[in-house]
Amino acid sequence: MTQSNYSPREKPRWETYSKCIHCGLCLNACPTYRELRQEMDSPRGRIYQMIQVDRGALALGPSFVRHIDLCLDCRACETACPSGVEYGRLVELARSQIARHYRRPLRSRLLRRLFLAGLLPHRRRLECVGMILRAWQQSGLEQLVLQSHLLEALSPRLARIARLAPRLEKPFFTRQLGHVVPARGSRRYRVAFFAGCIANLAFARLNEATLRVLAENGCEVVIPKEQGCCGALQVHAGLRDLARRLARRNLEAFLAEDWDAVITNAAGCGSVLKEYPLLFEEEQPELHPQALRFSSRVKDVTEYLAGIDFNRALGPVPARATYQDPCHLAHAQRIRSAPRQLLRAVPGLELVELKEAEVCCGSAGIYNVVENEMAERLLAAKMRRIDETQADLILTANPGCLLQLRAGVAGSKNPARRVMHVVEVLDKAYQTSP
Ligand code: SF4
Numbered sequence: 001m002t003q004s005n006y007s008p009r010e011k012p013r014w015e016t017y018s019k020c021i022h023c024g025l026c027l028n029a030c031p032t033y034r035e036l037r038q039e040m041d042s043p044r045g046r047i048y049q050m051i052q053v054d055r056g057a058l059a060l061g062p063s064f065v066r067h068i069d070l071c072l073d074c075r076a077c078e079t080a081c082p083s084g085v086e087y088g089r090l091v092e093l094a095r096s097q098i099a100r101h102y103r104r105p106l107r108s109r110l111l112r113r114l115f116l117a118g119l120l121p122h123r124r125r126l127e128c129v130g131m132i133l134r135a136w137q138q139s140g141l142e143q144l145v146l147q148s149h150l151l152e153a154l155s156p157r158l159a160r161i162a163r164l165a166p167r168l169e170k171p172f173f174t175r176q177l178g179h180v181v182p183a184r185g186s187r188r189y190r191v192a193f194f195a196g197c198i199a200n201l202a203f204a205r206l207n208e209a210t211l212r213v214l215a216e217n218g219c220e221v222v223i224p225k226e227q228g229c230c231g232a233l234q235v236h237a238g239l240r241d242l243a244r245r246l247a248r249r250n251l252e253a254f255l256a257e258d259w260d261a262v263i264t265n266a267a268g269c270g271s272v273l274k275e276y277p278l279l280f281e282e283e284q285p286e287l288h289p290q291a292l293r294f295s296s297r298v299k300d301v302t303e304y305l306a307g308i309d310f311n312r313a314l315g316p317v318p319a320r321a322t323y324q325d326p327c328h329l330a331h332a333q334r335i336r337s338a339p340r341q342l343l344r345a346v347p348g349l350e351l352v353e354l355k356e357a358e359v360c361c362g363s364a365g366i367y368n369v370v371e372n373e374m375a376e377r378l379l380a381a382k383m384r385r386i387d388e389t390q391a392d393l394i395l396t397a398n399p400g401c402l403l404q405l406r407a408g409v410a411g412s413k414n415p416a417r418r419v420m421h422v423v424e425v426l427d428k429a430y431q432t433s434p
């Protein structure tokens, strides 16, 4: 047999890819296949290429890397697959092989290293960059540059990416790390809150709203100080050694006590936190039991609230709303009904179902930056579906999707529409409660 073009450590495994029966039922669920209609950019085609690389029949070279890069890791193919192929696992391992054995162009290497390894894992550095960006945004210079069309003339792609930049909020949520938020009324649960990395700077108000909603539901919320970046973006980029280092830090921070749950409001983070055991299956297996213990506690905030007898003393939030499923909630965590159940309990909120709500909006971590063209195509398709609903409030449950949908709304004919997290609606409803 020809030698595999993967190295033996953490590679796509026969036990996983051999489940694929090539039926093609995943094709129309795949956003890149829907756009390009090319087998090689479908889940089945990508699995075929992974097998060929393993058999030594295809080089781990530019063509393979291109098709794997273009995958959103949205995992819509997993929920469509009748054969139980764990595609996310396959693509993440293929990417770890690419990260170790394929030399990307210098600029791409530098940017990935700088952002994923040099910035996200370091809270202080993130805060410094955040403060500089916040000053830039608040000075009005950012607006001036965007409106001058200077960036557009220099690079239309750069101009599009600049519009995706999150608003840096004051104060950052980092100052809440280490704090405890008491339950309102009698305490029924004691939970830990996972605050994220960029979310500490760009979604500080969302994090605070999440704490208030949990407190309204009888939760005392502890925000462990030593927690850090979950490692999701690193896992998606194939940087598994770095992701493991980040996971270890979180295991230490969150396993120091026994909580009723570890809560996150970010579907992308929640998905990887629940999958920490996969990081320790082959490497550092001595940490596998700890990872299992930790992941069994992790809950998306919508999942947790719908799972307890949540406080229904909600005031009215009058709006015509629609809900976009974050891929890592619907496909990776299989959570679809919990956010809808919560939203349907809010008086005055008319929830209109969005067609193709389970198709990726194009956000996908840093995909909308590194694969901006495809991300824009997916966003345009998403906005057409959203327009059909005539909703004035667009809801989702993941910070990355919030940014992407806000960019879509800002560039649309109706930029007055609001884009909110499900938890922010609940927070509003508790505040208007009689
Ligand atoms: S993860 Fe998403 S983009 Fe990638 S193959 Fe599956 S459906 Fe397609």
Ligand code: SF4
Binding pocket: 019, 020, 021, 022, 023, 024, 025, 026, 027, 043, 044, 047, 077, 080, 081, 082, 083, 084, 085
């Ligand atoms: S649906 Fe599953 S079994 Fe069928 S081609 Fe896609 S991955 Fe393979």
